[in-house]
Amino acid sequence: MADxxxxxxxxxxxxxxxxxxxxxxxxxxxxxxxxTDPGEVGAGLDVAGHREWVPLDVTDETSVLEFAQSVEAGHxxxxxxxxxxxxxxxRSITEESxxxxxxTMAVNLRGxxxxxxxxxxxMEGREGASIINMGSIEGLAANRHHAxxxxxxxxxxxxxxxxxxxxxxxxxRCNAIAPGWIDTDLNRSYIERHPDREQVVADLARLxxxxxxxxxxxxxxxxxxxxxxxxxxxxxxVIQVEGGRxxxxxxxxxxxx
Ligand code: NDP
Numbered sequence: 001m002a003d004x005x006x007x008x009x010x011x012x013x014x015x016x017x018x019x020x021x022x023x024x025x026x027x028x029x030x031x032x033x034x035x036t037d038p039g040e041v042g043a044g045l046d047v048a049g050h051r052e053w054v055p056l057d058v059t060d061e062t063s064v065l066e067f068a069q070s071v072e073a074g075h076x077x078x079x080x081x082x083x084x085x086x087x088x089x090x091r092s093i094t095e096e097s098x099x100x101x102x103x104t105m106a107v108n109l110r111g112x113x114x115x116x117x118x119x120x121x122x123m124e125g126r127e128g129a130s131i132i133n134m135g136s137i138e139g140l141a142a143n144r145h146h147a148x149x150x151x152x153x154x155x156x157x158x159x160x161x162x163x164x165x166x167x168x169x170x171x172x173r174c175n176a177i178a179p180g181w182i183d184t185d186l187n188r189s190y191i192e193r194h195p196d197r198e199q200v201v202a203d204l205a206r207l208x209x210x211x212x213x214x215x216x217x218x219x220x221x222x223x224x225x226x227x228x229x230x231x232x233x234x235x236x237x238v239i240q241v242e243g244g245r246x247x248x249x250x251x252x253x254x255x256x257x
Contacts, residue, residue, distance in 0.1 A: 001224070003029075004080060006082065006227070008031070008033065009034070009056060009082065009111065009115060010058075010086065012036055014185055014216060016034070016082070016084040019082055020032055022221065022223070028080075029050045032051065032054070034056060035057055054067055058085050058115060059103075064115060068122060072122055078119050080132070082131075082132045082223055083116075086186075087103070088186055089104065092145050104152050108149070108155075109156060112159060116163055124172070129173070130173040130175070130231075130235075131173070133160050134179070135153050135176040135238055136150075137180050137240060137242050138153050139153030139155075157178070175236065175239060176239070179241050180241065181208075182216055184216060207250075209243065209245075209248055210243040226239065
């Protein structure tokens with residue numbers, strides 16, 4: 001990834017931060033677009049590349065435009081755009097407010113649209129350019145009370161295919177990663193609110209053929225592969241990185257072997 005300019009939205013923490021660190025370790029210059037300053041972006045890892053933060057609210061077109069101008073002024077272009085920023089709320093459909101529905105759509109789906117709209121001009125003509133959108137296995141199936149999140153991630157998967165078709169002729173690939181259960185703040189609250197945390201972690205692991213939940217580094221490794229020349233013939237795909245969770249059929253506990 002040496003000499004490559006990589007933009008990661010929501011790169012201050014969680015999966016985004018692991019992607020930032022992985023690309024930087026592989027030698028890229030990484031621009032973190034996030035609401036808040038992650039602070040020690042230069043510290044913590046012995047990386048070959050460079051990391052910096054530029055303020056960004058992916059829901060706001062003015063913010064996205066200013067971000068694009070800043071990246072263009074600082075680096076002249078972009079090779080890889082990772083649309084990772086995302087939010088989730090747990091509500092039944094009757095409890096879901098219009099404001100919360102709209103915010104989920106704005107961050108998870110409008111964000112990748114605005115970022116593609118304003119960063120594609122910086123990616124045109126750069127060999128091996130690609131966009132990676134963060135989808136979810138909840139764009140393919142649903143947990144209860146996740147209607148807005150599931151709808152937004154289904155939209156991300158469809159946007160990915162549409163961008164692959166539109167941008168392929170100008171040399172930009174577009175793929176999505178659909179993570180399963182990854183250990184980040186986004187879903188840690190589910191585990192923390194249960195009195196027997198260890199039991200929940202053990203039960204979660206049992207849902208996965210690989211017998212564990214995911215680590216942000218699992219997603220970062222896939223993002224790096226999708227951005228590499230090794231994935232040069234891969235576009236329009238939704239790559240599930242979920243430890244086999246969606247291929248394991250569930251049984252009542254009493255019937256589990
Ligand atoms: P986290 O909540 O840990 O991190 C999300 C990051 O996005 C934060 O740094 C947050 O900033 C930033 N962000 C939120 N809103 C905006 C915005 N409007 N503009 C710019 N940045 C913003 O999430 P995860 O790392 O767990 O998730 C990352 C992505 O992966 C999301 O798209 C999520 O839907 C997806 N995903 C996650 C799964 C999981 O199990 N964790 C499973 C499947 C998909 P701040 O801290 O300032 O709020």
